[in-house]
Structures are given as C-alpha cells and as structure tokens.
Amino acid sequence: MDAPAWPPYLREIMLHAVRILAIIVTLLLGILWGAAWFGRQEGEGIAESFARLATTLMGQEAPPPSAGGVQLPQGMSLGGPFRMQDQAGRTVTEADFAGRFMLVYFGFTYCPDVCPTELGTIAAAMDLLEGQEERVVPVFVTVDPERDTAEVMADYVARFHPRMVGLTGNAEQVSAMARAYRVYYAKVTRPEMSQYLMDHSSFIYLVGPDGRVRALFRPESAPEAIAQAVRGQLRGA
Ligand code: NI
Numbered sequence: 493m494d495a496p497a498w499p500p501y502l503r504e505i506m507l508h509a510v511r512i513l514a515i516i517v518t519l520l521l522g523i524l525w526g527a528a529w530f531g532r533q534e535g536e537g538i539a540e541s542f543a544r545l546a547t548t549l550m551g552q553e554a555p556p557p558s559a560g561g562v563q564l565p566q567g568m569s570l571g572g573p574f575r576m577q578d579q580a581g582r583t584v585t586e587a588d589f590a591g592r593f594m595l596v597y598f599g600f601t602y603c604p605d606v607c608p609t610e611l612g613t614i615a616a617a618m619d620l621l622e623g624q625e626e627r628v629v630p631v632f633v634t635v636d637p638e639r640d641t642a643e644v645m646a647d648y649v650a651r652f653h654p655r656m657v658g659l660t661g662n663a664e665q666v667s668a669m670a671r672a673y674r675v676y677y678a679k680v681t682r683p684e685m686s687q688y689l690m691d692h693s694s695f696i697y698l699v700g701p702d703g704r705v706r707a708l709f710r711p712e713s714a715p716e717a718i719a720q721a722v723r724g725q726l727r728g729a
C-alpha cells in the first residue's frame with residue numbers, strides 16, 4: 493500500500509523549512525568557527541579552541557589540565573634523538589642529557605611576552621624542586637635559528653636560570669627536533685613591522701631520562717603544578 497501522498501502545498505512548506513534550517517545551522521557553525529579562530533590562545537589549535545568554546549557555550553567548564561599536565565594519548569610518543577648546538581656552540585645530542593629529566597620549551601628570543609613568561613615559569617618550577625633540581629635540566633630550544641645564534645642564546649638563557657641550556661642549530665636540525673616534539677612554528681611578517689615574529693605552539697615538555705616526553709603543560713600552567721609533576725616523576729625514576 494502506498495503511503496498517503498502529502499498535499500503539494502504542505503510538501504512545499506516542509507522543503508522550505510528544511511532549507512532554512514540548513515542555512516541557520518551553517519551560519520551558526522560558521523560564527524562558532526570564526527569565534528574559535530579569533531579567540532585562539534597562543535599555542536592553541538583551531539580545533540582545540542573550537543572545543544573550548546563549544547563546552548563553554550553548553551554551560552560546561554572546559555576541563556582543567558590535571559596536576560600532572562596533559563597526558564599523552566595512548567601510543568603517542570614525543571621527543572627522541574636530536575642533534576643541536578648549545579649556547580657555547582658545542583654539538584649536543586639527547587645522549588648529553590641521558591639519565592636526567594628535562595623541562596623543554598620551544599620559542600624564540602625576540603618573543604615579546606609569551607616565551608619570557610613560560611621560561612620564567614620553568615625557572616620558578618626549578619626553584620620549587622627542593623634539592624632535586626640537579627636531576628632536571630631546563631632547556632630552551634629556538635625555532636628562530638636565523639637570529640638566535642649560540643651567542644644570542646647564551647645571553648638570553650642566562651637571564652632565566654643559571655643552569656638553563658639554550659639549543660639552536662641549522663634550519664634542518666631545528667625543524668627535525670620541532671617535528672619530534674610536534675611543535676608548530678612559522679615566520680610571521682607584517683608590513684608595519686620592521687622585524688618578523690615567529691608564531692609557535694607553546695607547551696612545556698617534561699622529558700624523562702630516556703629522552704621521551706612524559707607530560708606536557710599548557711601555556712600559563714602554574715610553576716607549582718609543574719614542580720609537583722616533576723617531583724612525582726623523580727620519585728618514580
Ligand atoms: Ni613566543
């Protein structure tokens with residue numbers, strides 16, 4: 493038996509309603525993505541920003557990062573071998589840090605505010621390690637080797653912590669290390685600026701004695717939270 497046919501005028505109205513609904517949904521999604529794009533925080537991807545915005549709009553708090561930092565998804569491995577130059581111009585590899593933990597941050601010395609803040613956070617976390625700081629090396633890796641020579645790095649890292657290591661290299665070495673840590677970076681030039689900037693992701697990595705990333709910390713993490721996670725790892729090591 494055939495389903496009863498809808499009167500033509502009703503079908504017309506239904507089709508219109510569906511079309512209008514589709515347009516509204518598309519517009520709303522567009523607005524949301526736009527808001528996510530402009531509301532991105534440094535180091536935050538568009539998808540992450542969208543997720544944060546969506547949870548906020550649905551009346552839920554975005555989940556706070558755990559005290560141990562962001563846990564790596566199962567099976568995901570970050571870090572590993574690298575070959576760079578330290579601030580004294582010596583070639584160094586992961587083997588030079590073997591057996592010690594590292595707190596690693598990627599950035600550039602010309603960064604106006606975010607990099608200094610995050611390096612200050614690492615330095616503050618180091619000071620909270622209560623006699624265990626010798627087991628941890630704070631490391632700053634430049635994503636701007638063009639300007640950040642070993643000399644520039646030496647001057648810069650000394651401002652943050654007496655034991656902070658600055659790593660630079662040629663473009664290939666820097667890009668290989670950034671890739672191993674899934675660090676995004678790109679040169680940004682604007683007509684009104686005489687100097688270029690680097691756009692870059694902004695996580696602090698806790699690296700184990702095996703050279704593998706154990707945890708990562710979002711931008712603006714508290715030094716206490718980082719120190720707590722490091723102390724936990726040191727106890728287990
Ligand atoms: Ni920066």
